[in-house]
Amino acid sequence: MTELKRRSLLDGLKPTSRSEDSVPSDNAVAAVAKRHGIDAEGSAQGSETATTSPRRQSNILGRTPQFNVRLHPSTVKQIYAEANGRGIPIAQVIAEAIALLRPVD
Numbered sequence: 746m747t748e749l750k751r752r753s754l755l756d757g758l759k760p761t762s763r764s765e766d767s768v769p770s771d772n773a774v775a776a777v778a779k780r781h782g783i784d785a786e787g788s789a790q791g792s793e794t795a796t797t798s799p800r801r802q803s804n805i806l807g808r809t810p811q812f813n814v815r816l817h818p819s820t821v822k823q824i825y826a827e828a829n830g831r832g833i834p835i836a837q838v839i840a841e842a843i844a845l846l847r848p849v850d
Contacts, residue, residue: 824838824839
């Protein structure tokens with residue numbers, strides 16, 4: 746009986762070594778940083794300070810945001826059946842379901 750061997754997809758590749766010429770000098774890095782408005786601390790001019798974390802946005806202007814959820818398979822089948830039966834997008838089915846949950850004034 747022959748024993749199965751794993752094949753490495755990286756067998757034909759050899760790691761390359763970096764030469765001193767491929768690493769840019771500190772002056773070249775500083776010049777590029779200055780051209781792009783980055784100061785010595787590494788923060789871009791006009792942006793928030795590095796100590797504040799970015800806030801998560803729920804309303805992205807000009808675009809329709811993507812919304813991913815995990816649902817029970819029966820729920821997914823029900824949503825697709827409703828959308829396919831009426832010939833409408835699943836987003837519209839979900840939007841209509843949410844509208845039905847809103848209280849009536």
